[in-house]
Amino acid sequence: MKWNIFLTTIAVLIVSLFVAFGYVHRSELVLLTPQGAIAMEEREIIGITILLASFVVVPVFFLLGIFIWKYRFNNPHAVRKHTPDWDHDNWIMEMFWWSIPALIILLLSLVIWRSSHELDPYKPIEGYGAPLTVEVVSLNWKWLFVYPEQGIATVNMVEIPVGRPVRFILTSDAPMNSFWVPSLAGQIMTMPGMKTELNLIASTEGEYAGSSGNISGEGFAGMRFNTVVVSPSEFETWVQSVKGGSAILTHAEYESLALPSKNVAPTFYSEVSANLFDTIVMRSMMSGMDMRMPIDMKEMEVHSFNDVTEATTTHRKIITQPI
Secondary structure, eight states: OHHHHHHHHHHHHHHHHHHHHHHHHHSOOGGGSOOBHHHHHHHHHHHHHHHHHHHHHHHHHHHHHHHHHHTOTTOHHHHHHOOOOTTOOOHHHHHHHHHHHHHHHHHHHHHHHHHHHHTOTTSOOOSSOSOEEEEEEEETTEEEEEETTTTEEEESEEEEETTSOEEEEEEESSSOEEEEOTTTOOEEEEOBTOOEEEEEOBOSOEEEEEEEOSOOSTTGGGOEEEEEEEOHHHHHHHHHHHHTSOOEEOHHHHHHHTSOOSSOOOEEESEEOTTHHHHHHHHHHOTTSOTTSOGGGOOOOGGGHHHHHHHHHTTTTTTEEOO
8 A cells, every 4th residue: 555655656756747848848938949149148057057956956855755755654664763863963964965055056156157247238249240229118018119220119029130239228218127038138127217238149030029027017918029030131121111101209209109008019110209218218317307297398418318328337237137
């Protein structure tokens, strides 16, 4: 009877492992299927962390199962034999079981120190040409993407060329949020009145899901966007097609766009008011003024934005968030 219970437990564990393996094998785990150089490096960090942790986790759970079975309540043999000497200390064993987690923590510290410098989201990606700059504003509950060099803007959809570095400059005109395209890079926070930066590069064409990684209210679940990676020629064609549209993102139009809305469909603007992104950041810095004053009523010079940039740079490490 006892062996039947033991064998049944083992069989259930084996079946559970096979089911879990089948689910993982058939599921698209974006963190483990990176489509860019930054995401590939982050996957290696995840793998190293899991491997090091397994040296403690696997033996602990294995021994846990053995102890639960051997010292169960209805095992008279265990009750008779289990008489430990609590007053006796084995310093050799204590050194052994404390040195393993200490060594693992040391190795993880080295990995974190190296990766924190190599994968700094502010660090430009070199060797692939000039980056494409995209300005990002998190709103309630949608994402605004402004292409300053191309003079266009989109909502809940961003298109980038494959093999070319992309420099995202981000802020928020709503509560603090987190920008995340897990197939391409880690998360980066967006905050009102501050600029953060994320550099990435896509190595494979396709469509990749982007989302908010920070709960920000009732519309949070629908705060998603598509990241479309295409060839450089297709990207230029797409830019021209957007420029052929009729919608213009003026200051007044932006005020309407910034109002809370949920599950917003992708929207395209063929023209954007000059310095819109800088003005959004600057108006949030006016702590002594009405924070929601219409954007076109604020008399702000662009050159003053450089002072804000210098101030926010010192805080950039605080608002970055690795996966």
